[in-house]
Amino acid sequence: MRLFRKIRKNLLISGKIKSYFVYALGEILLIVIGILIAWKINNLNEIKNNRIVELKIYESLNEELNSNLVLLDSSITRYTENVKVIKNTMSYMGLQYQELTDDVKEGIISVDYKITKLHNASINSVNSTNKFEFIESGLLKELIAAYPSELDNFENQETKIQNIVINRLQPLIEAHISLIEILSGRYSKDNKIQALSKQSNYDKLLNNREFQNTLIDRLLQTEVQLAIAKSLMDKTKTIAINLNRELDN
Secondary structure, three states: OHHHHHHHHHHHHOOOHHHHHHHHHHHHHHHHHHHHHHHHHHHHHHHHHHHHHHHHHHHHHHHHHHHHHHHHHHHHHHHHHHHHHHHHHHHOOOOOHHHOOHHHHHHHHOOOOOOOOOOOHHHHHHHHOHHHHHOOOHHHHHHHHHHHHHHHHHHHHHHHHHHHHHHHHHHHHHHHOOHHHHHHHHOOOOHHHHHHOOOOOHHHHHOOHHHHHHHHHHHHHHHHHHHHHHHHHHHHHHHHHHHHHHHHO
Protein backbone atom coordinates (compact mmCIF):
# COMPACT_ATOMS: atom_id res chain seq x y z
CA MET A 1 0.00 0.00 0.00
CA ARG A 2 2.91 2.39 0.74
CA LEU A 3 4.29 1.68 -2.72
CA PHE A 4 0.96 2.57 -4.33
CA ARG A 5 0.71 5.81 -2.35
CA LYS A 6 4.27 6.74 -3.35
CA ILE A 7 3.53 6.18 -7.02
CA ARG A 8 0.37 8.32 -6.83
CA LYS A 9 2.28 11.09 -5.03
CA ASN A 10 5.06 11.11 -7.63
CA LEU A 11 2.53 11.33 -10.45
CA LEU A 12 0.79 14.29 -8.82
CA ILE A 13 4.07 16.09 -8.14
CA SER A 14 5.25 15.57 -11.73
CA GLY A 15 1.97 17.01 -13.00
CA LYS A 16 0.96 13.87 -14.87
CA ILE A 17 -2.69 14.17 -13.93
CA LYS A 18 -3.92 11.94 -16.73
CA SER A 19 -1.49 9.21 -15.78
CA TYR A 20 -2.53 9.65 -12.16
CA PHE A 21 -6.21 9.07 -12.95
CA VAL A 22 -5.40 6.08 -15.16
CA TYR A 23 -3.29 4.62 -12.39
CA ALA A 24 -5.96 5.34 -9.76
CA LEU A 25 -8.58 3.69 -11.95
CA GLY A 26 -6.35 0.67 -12.41
CA GLU A 27 -5.79 0.49 -8.67
CA ILE A 28 -9.56 0.59 -8.03
CA LEU A 29 -10.09 -2.09 -10.66
CA LEU A 30 -7.43 -4.24 -9.02
CA ILE A 31 -9.14 -3.88 -5.62
CA VAL A 32 -12.54 -4.79 -7.14
CA ILE A 33 -11.03 -7.86 -8.81
CA GLY A 34 -9.47 -8.86 -5.49
CA ILE A 35 -12.80 -8.50 -3.72
CA LEU A 36 -14.57 -10.56 -6.43
CA ILE A 37 -11.96 -13.32 -6.18
CA ALA A 38 -12.28 -13.39 -2.39
CA TRP A 39 -16.09 -13.48 -2.69
CA LYS A 40 -15.89 -16.30 -5.23
CA ILE A 41 -13.55 -18.33 -3.02
CA ASN A 42 -15.82 -17.75 -0.03
CA ASN A 43 -18.86 -18.73 -2.11
CA LEU A 44 -17.17 -21.95 -3.27
CA ASN A 45 -16.25 -22.79 0.32
CA GLU A 46 -19.85 -22.19 1.38
CA ILE A 47 -21.15 -24.43 -1.42
CA LYS A 48 -18.65 -27.12 -0.42
CA ASN A 49 -19.65 -26.90 3.26
CA ASN A 50 -23.36 -26.97 2.35
CA ARG A 51 -22.79 -30.07 0.24
CA ILE A 52 -21.05 -31.78 3.16
CA VAL A 53 -24.02 -30.98 5.41
CA GLU A 54 -26.43 -32.12 2.69
CA LEU A 55 -24.66 -35.48 2.31
CA LYS A 56 -24.70 -36.03 6.08
CA ILE A 57 -28.46 -35.36 6.07
CA TYR A 58 -28.93 -37.83 3.21
CA GLU A 59 -26.87 -40.50 4.97
CA SER A 60 -28.86 -40.11 8.20
CA LEU A 61 -32.18 -40.26 6.32
CA ASN A 62 -31.03 -43.21 4.25
CA GLU A 63 -30.13 -45.20 7.35
CA GLU A 64 -33.49 -44.44 8.96
CA LEU A 65 -35.47 -45.29 5.82
CA ASN A 66 -33.64 -48.60 5.37
CA SER A 67 -34.52 -49.51 8.97
CA ASN A 68 -38.16 -48.65 8.28
CA LEU A 69 -38.14 -50.82 5.16
CA VAL A 70 -37.05 -53.82 7.24
CA LEU A 71 -39.76 -53.11 9.83
CA LEU A 72 -42.43 -52.62 7.18
CA ASP A 73 -41.47 -55.82 5.42
CA SER A 74 -41.84 -57.88 8.60
CA SER A 75 -45.07 -56.03 9.45
CA ILE A 76 -46.61 -56.79 6.07
CA THR A 77 -45.78 -60.49 6.59
CA ARG A 78 -47.33 -60.40 10.08
CA TYR A 79 -50.48 -58.53 8.98
CA THR A 80 -50.99 -61.01 6.15
CA GLU A 81 -50.70 -63.91 8.60
CA ASN A 82 -53.03 -62.15 11.07
CA VAL A 83 -55.70 -61.77 8.38
CA LYS A 84 -55.39 -65.48 7.60
CA VAL A 85 -55.68 -66.52 11.28
CA ILE A 86 -58.66 -64.21 11.91
CA LYS A 87 -60.50 -65.57 8.88
CA ASN A 88 -59.79 -69.12 10.06
CA THR A 89 -61.18 -68.29 13.50
CA MET A 90 -64.30 -66.83 11.92
CA SER A 91 -64.79 -70.09 9.99
CA TYR A 92 -64.93 -72.00 13.31
CA MET A 93 -68.01 -70.06 14.45
CA GLY A 94 -70.94 -72.42 14.98
CA LEU A 95 -68.77 -75.49 15.68
CA GLN A 96 -69.40 -77.55 18.80
CA TYR A 97 -66.71 -78.00 21.45
CA GLN A 98 -66.03 -81.62 20.46
CA GLU A 99 -65.34 -80.50 16.89
CA LEU A 100 -62.50 -78.21 17.98
CA THR A 101 -59.03 -79.72 17.78
CA ASP A 102 -56.14 -78.50 19.93
CA ASP A 103 -54.70 -76.66 16.94
CA VAL A 104 -58.03 -74.94 16.34
CA LYS A 105 -58.24 -73.93 20.00
CA GLU A 106 -54.77 -72.43 19.90
CA GLY A 107 -55.72 -70.53 16.75
CA ILE A 108 -58.81 -69.09 18.43
CA ILE A 109 -56.90 -67.65 21.35
CA SER A 110 -53.82 -66.70 19.33
CA VAL A 111 -53.85 -62.90 19.43
CA ASP A 112 -50.34 -62.66 17.92
CA TYR A 113 -50.21 -58.90 18.27
CA LYS A 114 -47.02 -56.88 18.13
CA ILE A 115 -46.97 -53.14 17.58
CA THR A 116 -44.63 -51.80 14.90
CA LYS A 117 -42.76 -48.64 15.85
CA LEU A 118 -41.24 -46.97 12.82
CA HIS A 119 -38.29 -44.57 13.10
CA ASN A 120 -38.90 -40.87 12.52
CA ALA A 121 -36.15 -38.94 14.37
CA SER A 122 -34.11 -37.98 11.27
CA ILE A 123 -37.09 -37.14 9.07
CA ASN A 124 -38.63 -34.96 11.80
CA SER A 125 -35.30 -33.27 12.44
CA VAL A 126 -35.02 -32.31 8.78
CA ASN A 127 -38.58 -31.01 8.57
CA SER A 128 -38.48 -29.02 11.81
CA THR A 129 -35.05 -27.36 11.48
CA ASN A 130 -33.04 -25.42 8.88
CA LYS A 131 -31.63 -28.72 7.59
CA PHE A 132 -34.48 -28.69 5.08
CA GLU A 133 -32.85 -25.69 3.36
CA PHE A 134 -29.70 -27.71 2.58
CA ILE A 135 -31.60 -30.17 0.37
CA GLU A 136 -31.16 -29.16 -3.26
CA SER A 137 -33.56 -31.61 -4.94
CA GLY A 138 -37.09 -30.21 -5.24
CA LEU A 139 -38.56 -33.72 -5.58
CA LEU A 140 -36.81 -34.89 -2.42
CA LYS A 141 -38.10 -31.86 -0.53
CA GLU A 142 -41.68 -32.73 -1.52
CA LEU A 143 -41.27 -36.41 -0.58
CA ILE A 144 -39.58 -35.65 2.75
CA ALA A 145 -42.16 -32.98 3.65
CA ALA A 146 -45.04 -35.43 3.04
CA TYR A 147 -43.46 -38.44 4.78
CA PRO A 148 -44.25 -37.56 8.44
CA SER A 149 -48.00 -37.51 7.73
CA GLU A 150 -47.67 -40.98 6.19
CA LEU A 151 -45.91 -42.18 9.34
CA ASP A 152 -48.65 -40.63 11.50
CA ASN A 153 -51.31 -42.41 9.46
CA PHE A 154 -49.54 -45.72 9.99
CA GLU A 155 -49.08 -45.09 13.72
CA ASN A 156 -52.73 -44.07 14.20
CA GLN A 157 -53.92 -47.28 12.56
CA GLU A 158 -51.57 -49.30 14.77
CA THR A 159 -53.14 -47.64 17.80
CA LYS A 160 -56.62 -48.61 16.58
CA ILE A 161 -55.63 -52.27 16.28
CA GLN A 162 -53.85 -52.16 19.64
CA ASN A 163 -57.01 -50.83 21.28
CA ILE A 164 -59.14 -53.59 19.71
CA VAL A 165 -56.75 -56.34 20.84
CA ILE A 166 -55.92 -55.14 24.36
CA ASN A 167 -59.17 -53.49 25.45
CA ARG A 168 -61.75 -55.63 23.64
CA LEU A 169 -60.46 -58.93 22.31
CA GLN A 170 -58.20 -60.10 25.14
CA PRO A 171 -60.79 -59.48 27.92
CA LEU A 172 -63.36 -61.56 25.98
CA ILE A 173 -60.91 -64.42 25.52
CA GLU A 174 -59.91 -64.33 29.19
CA ALA A 175 -63.58 -64.35 30.22
CA HIS A 176 -64.28 -67.58 28.34
CA ILE A 177 -60.96 -69.40 28.13
CA SER A 178 -58.95 -70.79 31.02
CA LEU A 179 -55.33 -70.02 30.35
CA ILE A 180 -54.42 -72.60 32.99
CA GLU A 181 -56.16 -75.20 30.84
CA ILE A 182 -53.91 -74.25 27.96
CA LEU A 183 -50.86 -74.72 30.15
CA SER A 184 -52.17 -78.06 31.39
CA GLY A 185 -52.37 -79.21 27.77
CA ARG A 186 -48.77 -78.24 27.14
CA TYR A 187 -47.49 -79.57 30.45
CA SER A 188 -49.79 -82.58 30.90
CA LYS A 189 -47.34 -84.27 33.30
CA ASP A 190 -47.40 -81.40 35.76
CA ASN A 191 -49.94 -82.40 38.44
CA LYS A 192 -50.06 -78.91 39.99
CA ILE A 193 -51.11 -77.31 36.70
CA GLN A 194 -53.66 -80.07 36.05
CA ALA A 195 -55.14 -79.55 39.53
CA LEU A 196 -55.70 -75.84 38.79
CA SER A 197 -57.13 -76.50 35.33
CA LYS A 198 -60.67 -75.27 34.67
CA GLN A 199 -62.97 -75.98 31.76
CA SER A 200 -62.93 -73.41 28.96
CA ASN A 201 -65.98 -72.49 26.92
CA TYR A 202 -64.71 -72.20 23.35
CA ASP A 203 -68.08 -72.70 21.65
CA LYS A 204 -69.68 -70.00 23.81
CA LEU A 205 -66.80 -67.64 22.96
CA LEU A 206 -67.16 -68.35 19.23
CA ASN A 207 -70.89 -67.66 19.37
CA ASN A 208 -70.55 -64.54 21.50
CA ARG A 209 -71.78 -61.59 19.41
CA GLU A 210 -69.34 -59.14 20.97
CA PHE A 211 -66.44 -61.50 20.24
CA GLN A 212 -67.63 -61.91 16.65
CA ASN A 213 -67.98 -58.15 16.13
CA THR A 214 -64.60 -57.50 17.71
CA LEU A 215 -62.98 -60.14 15.53
CA ILE A 216 -64.54 -58.66 12.39
CA ASP A 217 -63.44 -55.17 13.45
CA ARG A 218 -59.89 -56.39 13.94
CA LEU A 219 -59.97 -58.08 10.54
CA LEU A 220 -61.14 -54.91 8.80
CA GLN A 221 -58.64 -52.68 10.60
CA THR A 222 -55.80 -55.13 9.92
CA GLU A 223 -56.66 -55.18 6.22
CA VAL A 224 -56.61 -51.37 6.25
CA GLN A 225 -53.24 -51.40 7.98
CA LEU A 226 -51.91 -53.94 5.49
CA ALA A 227 -52.81 -51.57 2.63
CA ILE A 228 -51.28 -48.60 4.50
CA ALA A 229 -48.08 -50.55 5.17
CA LYS A 230 -47.72 -51.54 1.50
CA SER A 231 -48.29 -47.97 0.35
CA LEU A 232 -45.85 -46.61 2.95
CA MET A 233 -43.25 -49.16 1.91
CA ASP A 234 -43.51 -48.01 -1.72
CA LYS A 235 -43.15 -44.35 -0.68
CA THR A 236 -40.21 -45.18 1.59
CA LYS A 237 -38.50 -46.99 -1.30
CA THR A 238 -39.09 -43.97 -3.56
CA ILE A 239 -37.42 -41.61 -1.09
CA ALA A 240 -34.54 -44.06 -0.53
CA ILE A 241 -33.95 -44.40 -4.29
CA ASN A 242 -33.83 -40.62 -4.73
CA LEU A 243 -31.51 -40.26 -1.73
CA ASN A 244 -29.12 -42.83 -3.17
CA ARG A 245 -29.06 -40.91 -6.47
CA GLU A 246 -28.08 -37.75 -4.60
CA LEU A 247 -25.41 -39.62 -2.65
CA ASP A 248 -23.96 -41.02 -5.88
CA ASN A 249 -23.72 -37.57 -7.53
